[in-house]
Amino acid sequence: MSYSQLVWFKKDLRIKDHSPLYQASKKRNCICLFIYDEETIHTDDFDTRHFNFLNQSLIDLRKKLNELGSNLIIRRGKCVEVFRELHNKHPFDTIWAHQETGNWISYQRDLKVLSWAKETGIQYREFYQNGVVRKLHTRDGWSRIWNQRMNEKIIPTPSSIHSPKNIDCGQILKPSEFNLNSTTNTKELVGGESHARQCLETFLRERGKNYQKEMSSPVTAFDSCSRMSSYLTFGNISIKEVYQASKERANQIRSKKSKSNPEDKGWLKSLSSFQSRLRWHCHFIQKLEDEPEIEYQNINRAYDGLREGAFNSEYYEAWLKGQTGYPIIDACMRALKDGGWINFRMRAMLVSFTSYHLWLHWKKPAIELARLFTDYEPGIHYSQIQMQAGVTGINTVRIYSPIKQVIDQDPQGIFIKSYLPELNSIPDHHLAEPHKMTQLEQSMYGCVIGKNYPKPIVDHSEAYRGARDRIYSIKKMKSTKEESKKVFLKHGSRKSNRRPARD
Numbered sequence: 001m002s003y004s005q006l007v008w009f010k011k012d013l014r015i016k017d018h019s020p021l022y023q024a025s026k027k028r029n030c031i032c033l034f035i036y037d038e039e040t041i042h043t044d045d046f047d048t049r050h051f052n053f054l055n056q057s058l059i060d061l062r063k064k065l066n067e068l069g070s071n072l073i074i075r076r077g078k079c080v081e082v083f084r085e086l087h088n089k090h091p092f093d094t095i096w097a098h099q100e101t102g103n104w105i106s107y108q109r110d111l112k113v114l115s116w117a118k119e120t121g122i123q124y125r126e127f128y129q130n131g132v133v134r135k136l137h138t139r140d141g142w143s144r145i146w147n148q149r150m151n152e153k154i155i156p157t158p159s160s161i162h163s164p165k166n167i168d169c170g171q172i173l174k175p176s177e178f179n180l181n182s183t184t185n186t187k188e189l190v191g192g193e194s195h196a197r198q199c200l201e202t203f204l205r206e207r208g209k210n211y212q213k214e215m216s217s218p219v220t221a222f223d224s225c226s227r228m229s230s231y232l233t234f235g236n237i238s239i240k241e242v243y244q245a246s247k248e249r250a251n252q253i254r255s256k257k258s259k260s261n262p263e264d265k266g267w268l269k270s271l272s273s274f275q276s277r278l279r280w281h282c283h284f285i286q287k288l289e290d291e292p293e294i295e296y297q298n299i300n301r302a303y304d305g306l307r308e309g310a311f312n313s314e315y316y317e318a319w320l321k322g323q324t325g326y327p328i329i330d331a332c333m334r335a336l337k338d339g340g341w342i343n344f345r346m347r348a349m350l351v352s353f354t355s356y357h358l359w360l361h362w363k364k365p366a367i368e369l370a371r372l373f374t375d376y377e378p379g380i381h382y383s384q385i386q387m388q389a390g391v392t393g394i395n396t397v398r399i400y401s402p403i404k405q406v407i408d409q410d411p412q413g414i415f416i417k418s419y420l421p422e423l424n425s426i427p428d429h430h431l432a433e434p435h436k437m438t439q440l441e442q443s444m445y446g447c448v449i450g451k452n453y454p455k456p457i458v459d460h461s462e463a464y465r466g467a468r469d470r471i472y473s474i475k476k477m478k479s480t481k482e483e484s485k486k487v488f489l490k491h492g493s494r495k496s497n498r499r500p501a502r503d
């Protein structure tokens, strides 16, 4: 009997720089498979926006595989059951796949597939696809490994793929077939390898020029940030390819005669900041890889009990609906619903607000934000959420003022007003704290606080002071400091004294 090879596509929906596909394609009869995995789709952190991006990626992948003479076989179900059924009809002797650091459910799924393959006598060949190191013993030297991997040769796209022709290809399915609603938002980016490359190209040629200066404001960030995050999450492009393209662009600029041109200097700074963030991408995912439990529990257990039992559902609902009475918070929440993306500074501020001002435990907001972010990447997400909630013990406690953020990042209300039309006629100087307008001003500008726009749900200064005292009372304890040392040893960045995750 002749056995096939099976390439299992997961969060690596591309054909270029794809080791499993390249290796398997060298043999005859290569089955390319994607599974709509019932278990990972029916989780709290999964949303239609992820499904849509996934489907767009599948359409592009199928087209590209067709051009290479193959097809993308699509199935739905629990992964082991799908593998078993396929193997019964079309035996394969090797599964080729990428390692994935996902949520708890996908981690369990991978273990089940691995164990089934072992029982069935099928080889399971797994490859890394980023700088995350499996079974890492120490964080010392991690950056060196990352650099080494990012500078490895790009794996070429196979020139052709021989696939068995007698397999039913299966359909790209609709969200409604998984009880997901069927909305498609035109403000969302479109998934797929072709779009990923276009997005990278426009960033490296034009949009990234002022990246370093413009990444923090939601007025400029939508254009000046790379917007590569969802493409990286779904593996529409490899992080290595993105890194090498940005290095190549920097080298091109350096080789120009007009090196001292301010525009070129700006470009070089922007590209260097961008490359650092690509390293952070893997640095944060490494934390979840090393300790999958951080999806559910504090990285630093000394903070256990700090916010449990204090959950105020009214605050939570107001935050979720963009009805807190703080314009920049509300605009961000509404922008996320609309387009599935917001920049780093605003994400950090949203979590700081729920964690400090509203004193909510990070778990429920984390799930909600996971559903709102098209680029949801569990390793970055949970590490960042915990850092912004102040429960790692190894990062500076940063409590963002939602008032100062308006003054610093959107003083003319360009972003805010595009999402909060009820504030349209308010003069700029009232935008940070509209509730401070007099009654007369409120009626003059057609925005009565409590009627057209909510009164702040908490007082900023009072909430800030209360939260700061509570968090520092734990942070300064000897037992917390001891725990923090352990956290640093396991997860801390060893790269000089710089802390990652600021912008």
Ligand SMILES: Cc1cc2nc3c(=O)[nH]c(=O)nc-3n(C[C@H](O)[C@H](O)[C@H](O)COP(=O)(O)OP(=O)(O)OC[C@H]3O[C@@H](n4cnc5c(N)ncnc54)[C@H](O)[C@@H]3O)c2cc1C
Pocket (backbone or CB within 6 Å): 215, 225, 226, 227, 228, 229, 230, 232, 233, 274, 277, 278, 280, 281, 282, 284, 342, 343, 344, 345, 347, 348, 351, 373, 375, 376, 377, 378, 380, 381, 384, 385, 388, 501, 502
């Ligand atoms: C609370 C919170 C949750 C977050 N959740 C996610 C998430 O689920 N998925 C996700 O991709 N990013 C997450 N981030 C990190 C960051 O906000 C996004 O990566 C970034 O905004 C994506 O936009 P971009 O692709 O234009 O990024 P750029 O600024 O252009 O950066 C390029 C790439 O570098 C990586 N990157 C950038 N900033 C960071 C960072 N601070 N930490 C780790 N990697 C970074 C991303 O892969 C990004 O695509 C989170 C940040 C916070 C504060």
